[in-house]
Amino acid sequence: MRVHKLTFAALAVAAGLSLTACQNGNDGAAQDNPSAPATAASSGGGSEAGSAGQDGGKDSAGKDSAGKDSAGQGSAGQGSAGKGSGGQDSGSSGAQGGKKVEKCRTDALEFKAMDATIGGDAENTVAVELKNGGGEECAISGFAGVDLKTNQGALSAKRSSEPVVPGTLKSGETVAFGIHYPANKSGGSGVRITGLVVTPPDETKSVTLKWPGAATLPVTDGSGAPVTVGPIGSAGQGGAR
Numbered sequence: 001m002r003v004h005k006l007t008f009a010a011l012a013v014a015a016g017l018s019l020t021a022c023q024n025g026n027d028g029a030a031q032d033n034p035s036a037p038a039t040a041a042s043s044g045g046g047s048e049a050g051s052a053g054q055d056g057g058k059d060s061a062g063k064d065s066a067g068k069d070s071a072g073q074g075s076a077g078q079g080s081a082g083k084g085s086g087g088q089d090s091g092s093s094g095a096q097g098g099k100k101v102e103k104c105r106t107d108a109l110e111f112k113a114m115d116a117t118i119g120g121d122a123e124n125t126v127a128v129e130l131k132n133g134g135g136e137e138c139a140i141s142g143f144a145g146v147d148l149k150t151n152q153g154a155l156s157a158k159r160s161s162e163p164v165v166p167g168t169l170k171s172g173e174t175v176a177f178g179i180h181y182p183a184n185k186s187g188g189s190g191v192r193i194t195g196l197v198v199t200p201p202d203e204t205k206s207v208t209l210k211w212p213g214a215a216t217l218p219v220t221d222g223s224g225a226p227v228t229v230g231p232i233g234s235a236g237q238g239g240a241r
Contacts, residue, residue: 101137101138101139101168102136102138102139103138103201103202103203104130104134104138104139104140104169104200104201105138105200105203105205106199106200106203106205106206107134108132108133108134108135108136108138109130109131109132109133109134110130110133111129111130111131111198111207111209112128112131112209113126113127113129113196113198113209113210113212114126114127114212115212115213116178116235117213117214123181123182123183123225124180124181124182124183124213124214125178125179125180125181125213125235126178126181126196126211126212127176127177127178127179127235128144128146128176128178128179128196128198128209128235129174129175129176130169130175130176130200131169131172131173131174132169132170132171132173132174133171134171135171136171137168137169137170138169139166139167139168140175140200140201140232141164141166141167141201141231141232141233142164142231142232143159143164143177143201143229143232144177144199144200144201144229145197145198145199145206146179146196146197146198146199146227146229147197148181148193148195148196148197148211148217148227149193149196149197149211150192150193150194150217151192151194154197155191155217155227156227157179157181157226157227157228158227158229159229159231160180160228160230160231160234162230162231162234163231164232165231165232165233167232167233175232176233176234176235177229177230177231177232177233177234177235178229178230178235179213179227179228179229179230180227180228180229180230181214181225181227182217182218182220182224182225182227183214184217184218185218186218186219188218188219189216190216190217190219191216191218191219192215192216193211193213193214193217194211195208195209195210195211196208196209196210201232
């Protein structure tokens, strides 16, 4: 009986030791196993962090790219300045040929009338010279208004059929037009001319000049030759162009 008890006791001790060893082994495994997942988590976190860092670097690069795009917009701003330059070119073109030349005004012109009759002509001629005394280039063309003052009232000259040529006068230049009228060969006293009134083209202000031609016109019933006026530039060389 004592032998059997000792045997049972030995078996119990052995079983207890075996259980303890198993528990210790499980504890060790339990201690080893948490370390492995923690390392993986740390490695995975590092990998994610690294990836995030790379992504952040890409984002940063993207911002740099946006900065380059912003610089590109700056380049577009330079393109806008190019338009400004275009604008300067345009201003330069206006400065060279875009300035409008104003019409010659009566107050800026100097007038002179002279006898221009050439012997043997069928009619007499008075030339009226206009000089640009205004200091600025001006435009003048067409027909001046011409009225002869006579002892029987004003007599308006009719326009001739000569063509109109546009022209300008620089400061100090001159241009002339002709007044043509019939000679008084009737032997009578005729119609006495006392003055000449001239109105430049496109103007309403007139000037009165001394009449330099023949003193009289033939008396007519309307069937004779009329008094006519030529366009600006129709007498003499002048300066109009």
